[in-house]
Every structure is written in C-alpha cells, then in structure tokens.
Amino acid sequence: xxxxxxxxxxxxxxxxxxxxxxxxxxxxxxxxxxxxxxxxxxxxxxxxxxxxxxxxxxxxxxxxxxxxxxxxxxxxxxxxxxxxxxxxxxxxxxxxxxxxxxxxxxxxxxxxxxxxxxxxxxxxxxxxxxxxxxxxxxxxxxxxxxxxxxxxxxxxxxxxxxxxxxxxxxxxxxxxxxxxxxxxxxxxxxxxxxxxxxxxxxxxxxxxxxxxxxxxxxxxxxxxxxxxxxxxxxxxxxxxxxxxxxxxxxxx
Numbered sequence: 001x002x003x004x005x006x007x008x009x010x011x012x013x014x015x016x017x018x019x020x021x022x023x024x025x026x027x028x029x030x031x032x033x034x035x036x037x038x039x040x041x042x043x044x045x046x047x048x049x050x051x052x053x054x055x056x057x058x059x060x061x062x063x064x065x066x067x068x069x070x071x072x073x074x075x076x077x078x079x080x081x082x083x084x085x086x087x088x089x090x091x092x093x094x095x096x097x098x099x100x101x102x103x104x105x106x107x108x109x110x111x112x113x114x115x116x117x118x119x120x121x122x123x124x125x126x127x128x129x130x131x132x133x134x135x136x137x138x139x140x141x142x143x144x145x146x147x148x149x150x151x152x153x154x155x156x157x158x159x160x161x162x163x164x165x166x167x168x169x170x171x172x173x174x175x176x177x178x179x180x181x182x183x184x185x186x187x188x189x190x191x192x193x194x195x196x197x198x199x200x201x202x203x204x205x206x207x208x209x210x211x212x213x214x215x216x217x218x219x220x221x222x223x224x225x226x227x228x229x230x231x232x233x234x235x236x237x238x239x240x241x242x243x244x245x246x247x248x249x250x251x252x
Contacts, residue, residue: 029049029051032047036144037144037145037147038146040147040148040153044100046098047083047099049061049090049095051093052093057089057123058123059090061085061086061118062116063100064077064078064114064115068216068219071219075115081104083099106148108150109188110148111188112146116143118139120138145189145190161189168183168184169183169184169248169251170184171251172225179230180224181235182222183215191239192240192241193212193238193239194211195238196237200232205226212237233249233250234247235250
C-alpha cells in the first residue's frame with residue numbers, strides 16, 4: 001500500500017519557512033509500505049520513498065525506539081534497527097529504496113516497536129530564495145514492529161500481527177474535566193484501532209472512522225470522545241485491520 005504525504009494522518013508540520021516557491025510546489029512524497037515489520041527470522045525489510053513533486057528533494061531517515069509510558073508516547077534513540085542509506089536525494093519522478101536493517105537481537109517472546117521518522121531537508125537554493133510564499137518542511141512518521149522468536153506473525157492478509165481480544169479492556173475516564181476513551185492492552189503484541197464507535201442508550205456515536213491509534217503491549221492510551229457521551233455501554237472497533245469487529249462492555 002502506498003501513502004501520499006497529503007493524505008497521511010501521521011504527517012506532522014515541522015515548520016514554515018519563507019521561500020520563492022509556494023506550498024503547492026513542495027515535493028509530494030509517497031511512502032510504502034506503511035506498515036513495515038520484521039519477523040523473528042528476517043534480518044531486513046524495505047521502505048520505498050517516491051518523489052512525485054516538481055523538484056528534487058532530500059530526505060533524512062531515522063528509526064527511534066517507541067514506547068508508551070503512563071499513557072504517553074516516548075521516543076528514544078537506538079541502534080537495534082537502522083536505515084540504509086540514512087540520507088537520500090530523490091529527483092523528480094524517481095524513487096529510492098531504504099533498507100531497514102536489524103542489528104540487535106530481540107528477546108524471545110517480545111515485540112519491540114519503533115517509529116521511522118522521515119524528514120525533508122531544505123534545499124540550499126530554497127534558503128537563498130526571495131521571500132515570496134510559503135514552503136512546508138514535512139515530517140513523516142510510520143510504525144515499525146520487530147519480533148523475537150515465539151511471537152506468531154502472518155505474512156498473508158491485511159495485517160501481520162494477531163491479537164487476542166481477551167487481553168483488551170476499555171473504560172471512559174475524566175481528563176481535565178473532559179471524558180476520554182482509555183484502552184488498555186495486556187497482550188504480547190500491539191493493537192491498531194480503527195473504525196471505533198461507542199454505544200450509549202441504544203445510540204451509536206463514531207469516535208474514529210479511520211485509524212484512531214495504537215496501543216503497545218502492556219500499555220494504555222486515551223483519546224477524546226464525542227460530546228454527550230458519558231457512560232457508554234459498548235465499544236466496537238476493527239483490530240489490526242482484520243474483518244472481525246471487537247465488541248466489548250467497559251470495565252469498572
């Protein structure tokens with residue numbers, strides 16, 4: 001699956017700088033696959049970057065360790081998995097292969113999560129250009145999961161990681177005076193939540209039509225819920241892009 005920068009929900013704006021070209025002239029980048037992973041027996045996998053813009057672009061690729069602690073995201077530098085090459089210049093209409101190479105050993109029975117951070121590096125000629133219009137320097141972030149022996153993965157189908165929904169629980173909490181949906185994952189692999197809805201009093205309210213987010217093993221995350229929902233009695237969600245829906249009542 002390919003993903004355009006302009007439709008990538010994980011794209012974050014690094015900054016806005018003044019340049020000769022307007023925002024529409026900035027490079028349009030495709031990244032694929034958007035869900036790379038390394039099984040216990042794999043030493044490397046691929047990430048492709050394609051430049052569909054009207055000018056060359058230079059990209060830096062880094063891989064950081066991804067953890068969730070007390071409901072918050074935490075990123076740290078690491079060398080267990082590296083990107084090669086780490087910096088590339090891609091001409092108009094061209095694509096570049098980035099190899100994601102495992103250098104460390106993942107413990108048995110463990111899934112480790114990483115984030116691949118792809119940053120656009122400003123071109124020298126852009127810095128020197130007259131101040132006419134805006135240029136966006138973009139950052140792209142996609143997950144990478146690496147497995148030790150003993151964690152089953154599936155090469156076929158929509159997604160590689162299988163989740164036992166018995167390890168999932170949810171409840172509605174108050175944060176800053178506002179209700180939030182908290183999802184807890186006590187399993188060995190991450191949970192990818194999408195198409196999430198809450199039911200209250202026979203009425204269904206959508207929390208996320210597409211991707212809501214990830215909950216890593218033995219972690220929890222929370223998200224705001226629509227106004228008017230206080231005590232929902234059921235959740236439904238798609239887990240790890242599988243057809244079967246997760247349906248569950250809240251925990252106390």
